[in-house]
Amino acid sequence: MTSLNQFAQEQLSLLEAKGQRRNLPEASMGGVSQDTPTVMLQGRELINFSSNDYFGLSGHPNVLKAATQGLQELGTGATAARLVCGDYPAYRKLEHTLAAFKNTEAAMVFSTGYAANMGTIAALMGKADLILADKFAHACLLDGAALSSATLMRFAHNNLKHLEQLLETHRAEYAHCLIVTESIFSMDGDVAPISDIAALATTFGAWLLIDDAHGLGLTNPILNPIAGLDGVVFTGTLSKAAGNLGGYVAGSKALVDCVLNTARPFIFSTALPPAVVYGAVQALEMIATDAERVQRPMRLARFFTSMLGMPEAHSPIVPVILGENNKALKASADLLEKGFYVRAIRPPTVPPNTARLRITFSAAHKDAQVKNLADAVRPWVGES
Numbered sequence: 001m002t003s004l005n006q007f008a009q010e011q012l013s014l015l016e017a018k019g020q021r022r023n024l025p026e027a028s029m030g031g032v033s034q035d036t037p038t039v040m041l042q043g044r045e046l047i048n049f050s051s052n053d054y055f056g057l058s059g060h061p062n063v064l065k066a067a068t069q070g071l072q073e074l075g076t077g078a079t080a081a082r083l084v085c086g087d088y089p090a091y092r093k094l095e096h097t098l099a100a101f102k103n104t105e106a107a108m109v110f111s112t113g114y115a116a117n118m119g120t121i122a123a124l125m126g127k128a129d130l131i132l133a134d135k136f137a138h139a140c141l142l143d144g145a146a147l148s149s150a151t152l153m154r155f156a157h158n159n160l161k162h163l164e165q166l167l168e169t170h171r172a173e174y175a176h177c178l179i180v181t182e183s184i185f186s187m188d189g190d191v192a193p194i195s196d197i198a199a200l201a202t203t204f205g206a207w208l209l210i211d212d213a214h215g216l217g218l219t220n221p222i223l224n225p226i227a228g229l230d231g232v233v234f235t236g237t238l239s240k241a242a243g244n245l246g247g248y249v250a251g252s253k254a255l256v257d258c259v260l261n262t263a264r265p266f267i268f269s270t271a272l273p274p275a276v277v278y279g280a281v282q283a284l285e286m287i288a289t290d291a292e293r294v295q296r297p298m299r300l301a302r303f304f305t306s307m308l309g310m311p312e313a314h315s316p317i318v319p320v321i322l323g324e325n326n327k328a329l330k331a332s333a334d335l336l337e338k339g340f341y342v343r344a345i346r347p348p349t350v351p352p353n354t355a356r357l358r359i360t361f362s363a364a365h366k367d368a369q370v371k372n373l374a375d376a377v378r379p380w381v382g383e384s
């Protein structure tokens with residue numbers, strides 16, 4: 001018998017040799033008591049520019065208050081799947097709030113965004129079908145495709161011509177076809193040409209799934225025109241801009257009911273804890289009403305890119321692409337020295353030779369912190 005430990009060691013050595021070994025950073029969140037996002041690392045407090053808490057809601061007093069109420073009324077865990085006895089009215093409220101927010105008939109929440117994408121894609125697609133996914137689509141979208149056993153093809157990132165070619169060549173060979181993209185891309189911060197992709201979907205009789213994980217509160221102007229169209233499905237998460245936990249699918253009533261009946265990651269998994277459901281409802285209400293908070297991370301991102309003479313930011317996510325893995329690790333370590341926590345992102349999360357700093361801005365950052373960060377990053381810009 002092969003030694004399991006030896007096998008595991010060999011796998012780790014292979015990753016190490018490629019500069020792709022991952023370690024938990026040992027950085028812990030600074031907690032909710034302060035008014036700016038920080039992490040603690042080796043006894044030092046660093047300004048956090050790596051979190052997806054774009055609106056600074058995960059520690060907001062109103063969100064904490066709502067979550068505490070959920071905790072006290074219903075306990076720590078849901079204790080069962082929704083379809084067994086893990087359901088409660090706060091879920092319906094969250095789903096109504098989400099559907100209203102996305103301008104769809106209905107919405108349904110999963111335990112995570114990962115589960116929402118896996119479950120939704122596998123519920124809709126099967127062996128005889130074709131999935132066309134953007135080259136930069138998130139891992140869980142590809143895992144959903146694998147779980148569905150449909151044929152998966154990738155089109156070059158945001159490349160309409162390539163997508164059209166694939167549709168032209170292959171659409172007719174399959175029963176159903178689903179185009180899969182993100183709204184704002186998680187590692188690049190750029191935005192998909194949604195209306196053009198939707199037009200291609202219509203022309204070729206394909207469905208369209210848009211993962212809005214990083215777009216909550218920001219992408220309504222580009223998603224609203226296609227919300228409610230037959231064939232359009234939105235997914236996303238409550239764990240990033242909404243500061244809580246949970247994923248969702250939003251679309252027509254029939255679609256959502258179909259997913260409820262067939263998505264295995266929904267049916268066979270315990271419901272979300274009550275506290276995060278209450279917290280997410282409160283966060284969504286704040287996102288819907290507090291325009292200043294919602295616009296701020298984008299303003300800070302543009303302030304940052306203009307200070308460094310970089311192309312203007314399209315979202316609160318700004319990549320500084322450095323190429324080699326070790327260069328990105330060195331840049332991250334340099335920023336750490338200067339008091340900033342910015343993680344290096346390496347393959348396979350991003351394509352080979354595009355290791356980068358991924359900088360994310362939050363409404364909770366101060367203007368001066370962003371200016372200081374730009375000064376610290378300046379020596380690394382143009383290094384790729």
Ligand SMILES: *Cc1c(COP(=O)(O)O)cnc(C)c1O
Nearest residue numbers: 112113114138186213237239246
């Ligand atoms: C983070 C992310 C997810 C997964 O969401 P979780 O709620 O963290 O599981 C899905 N899609 C994209 C594009 C993401 O960035």
